[in-house]
Amino acid sequence: MKQSGFWNDVKKYKVLLLMLTPAVLFFLLFAYVPMAGIVLAFKQYNYTGGVFGSPWNGLDNFRFFFDSGDAWRVTRNTALYNIAFIVVNNVVQIFAAILLFEVAGKWFRKITQTVMFLPYFISWVVVGAIAYNLFNFDYGTINVLLNAIGLESIDIYNTAAYWPVILVIVSAWKTLGYGTIMYLAAITSIDTEMYEAAEIDGANVFQRIRKITIPNLYPTVIILVLLAIGNIFRGDFGMFYNMVGNNGLLFSSTDVIDTFVFRMLTTSNEIGMSAAAGFYQSILGFATIMLANYAVRKYDKDRALF
16 A cells, blocks of 8 residues: 555655654743643632632733733833844844955954854853943942042942843844854855956945845845744843843833743732733734734745745
């Protein structure tokens, strides 16, 4: 009896499927199985009944979340920070990749790449400690230098207005190396004959960048931005928590959905409301990626994710 096409494909690509198995198991165990916990968003959780035995309470958790006055603040902060991260990080990474590509010195390029990549591997706990030693009011490096030249200390940890700029700069610094490598790989894949022809025609380096390099980076930029847009309502918990902690004076400009959910769980024990906020975050992320992908498909369907 002839085997079906599906089982023929399984047999044919068994080695590739075996290599894919760890990734499939990872997402199955840590992304899909926990989705059953969504029911907590619609329940009045108690420890006796547990996740599935607790009584249903409809949309009360969502109503409590929106009536608390925190929903708009954390949603706004999460979206605005991620938009700033997408714009600033991509611009800086593209600029650094083009700069490295145009640098003639091979050893200089390698050393620079290594130095830029190092912050990516530094834990946010360490980055938070570095920031504390820089910004501390009493003995932080910045205030020590300001005092040395006769200026007053800046109370950064009690002033919310400073933190949007600080967090955007820190995010750009930490992700610079990783993003630069991806864009540099995209640049090196561009046909060198295009650069040679442009150089023969008398194009200078800036004209080559504007007419060849940047247009050929569009597909890579679109894919990376689309992937980032999918997480536009998902804050980097490690960054926000380790940089800011539970400093209530900074919540107005630094509190995001992820830190809000964590705080509700650890300080208020509001499990149902935390689940509702997390579910609300997932719906926003799903809607955003679908709308962004639809917009790209309308412009150029070959550059869409699906």
